Amino acid sequence: MAVGETALLQKTTIATAAATQYRGMQTTGAAVTAGGTGYPAATGGAIGDAIALTLVGTAIGESGAAVAFGALLEFDSSGRYITRTTGTIVARSWTAAAAAGALMEIHVIAN
Numbered sequence: 001m002a003v004g005e006t007a008l009l010q011k012t013t014i015a016t017a018a019a020t021q022y023r024g025m026q027t028t029g030a031a032v033t034a035g036g037t038g039y040p041a042a043t044g045g046a047i048g049d050a051i052a053l054t055l056v057g058t059a060i061g062e063s064g065a066a067v068a069f070g071a072l073l074e075f076d077s078s079g080r081y082i083t084r085t086t087g088t089i090v091a092r093s094w095t096a097a098a099a100a101g102a103l104m105e106i107h108v109i110a111n
Helices: none
Strands: 007-014 050-062 072-075 081-083 091-093 103-108
Touching: none
Parallel strands: none
Antiparallel strands: 007 050, 050 103, 072 081, 072 091, 091 103
């Protein structure tokens, strides 16, 4: 299945940590923590750069492990999306990921 996105609301913030496209970032511009809160970065950038975060809709996310279709997701320590165990639910997968590093479509969940 093709990976796409339908971003309904994006917010721009200034990165206070290096941002990698398709990984999670906090709305303050800080890096996410494992199991913490955040949103997918639609753009990447260095410290001081403006980056876009998708707050509502679907987005492209980078997986940190294999993920099944429909799984609830949380962040790993690198800001990638993994199947939720005990962390904050930040998204639901709309496509599966076979392994870490795969791009998948995710439905963003406000957190």
